[in-house]
Amino acid sequence: MRYLSLWAASASVTAVVVGMNPVLARSGARAAARAVQSEAMTAAADVQDAEGKSLGTAELTETPHGVLLTVKLSGLPAGQHALHLHEVGQCAAPDFKSAGGHYNPGSASHGYKNPKGAHEGDLPNVHVGADGALNADAFAEGVTLNAGATSLFDEDGTAVVVHAGPDDYATDPAGDAGDRIACGVVEKKEGARGQGPGPRAASGNRGQFLRDQG
Numbered sequence: 001m002r003y004l005s006l007w008a009a010s011a012s013v014t015a016v017v018v019g020m021n022p023v024l025a026r027s028g029a030r031a032a033a034r035a036v037q038s039e040a041m042t043a044a045a046d047v048q049d050a051e052g053k054s055l056g057t058a059e060l061t062e063t064p065h066g067v068l069l070t071v072k073l074s075g076l077p078a079g080q081h082a083l084h085l086h087e088v089g090q091c092a093a094p095d096f097k098s099a100g101g102h103y104n105p106g107s108a109s110h111g112y113k114n115p116k117g118a119h120e121g122d123l124p125n126v127h128v129g130a131d132g133a134l135n136a137d138a139f140a141e142g143v144t145l146n147a148g149a150t151s152l153f154d155e156d157g158t159a160v161v162v163h164a165g166p167d168d169y170a171t172d173p174a175g176d177a178g179d180r181i182a183c184g185v186v187e188k189k190e191g192a193r194g195q196g197p198g199p200r201a202a203s204g205n206r207g208q209f210l211r212d213q214g
């Protein structure tokens with residue numbers, strides 16, 4: 001009887017795991033294991049406009065389920081804007097194309113409404129009022145700050161990008177969100193744990209993502 005209930009418990013765990021995206025399941029399990037051993041890892045991005053002026057910061061905190069972002073910016077145009085995590089930690093003004101496409105370690109297509117989506121770097125649109133201020137929380141499910149297959153601190157880093165228009169959540173590869181109007185390189189906070197190189201120059205194999213990006 002004891003063995004039977006153990007078997008039943010492990011079988012139900014397996015069923016839950018096979019029902020998930022395997023990359024997310026593995027990274028989620030690792031993140032949960034780490035969470036019991038250590039304090040949450042944090043990072044931040046200094047977000048700048050096309051003239052290099054700082055508009056504020058995005059704070060990032062790893063949780064057992066993904067990375068939580070708290071974004072506080074000012075000086076943005078009023079309206080709906082796409083917010084994404086892009087795959088290269090480089091913000092070269094004024095067009096920020098150096099940030100590459102959306103962070104996409106699972107090789108999915110873009111968008112929450114896309115059956116083949118979504119990118120790990122896809123995030124819900126944010127709204128800026130008449131005062132130009134943005135205060136928003138966002139959540140990137142299944143990604144980590146600590147090392148791993150879906151870490152934002154991969155070999156070339158990651159950037160937070162704000163677009164001129166909203167993401168339609170469907171158009172591949174970038175949601176038809178218009179120009180990139182602000183960008184911030186995600187950097188480890190002073191004293192944060194973890195290792196691995198910081199952002200560096202984009203390598204040649206990023207070319208495929210640079211064809212069309214948003």
Ligand SMILES: [Cu+2]
Nearest residue numbers: 083084161214
């Ligand atoms: Cu974007």
Ligand SMILES: [Zn+2]
Nearest residue numbers: 102110119122
């Ligand atoms: Zn995307």
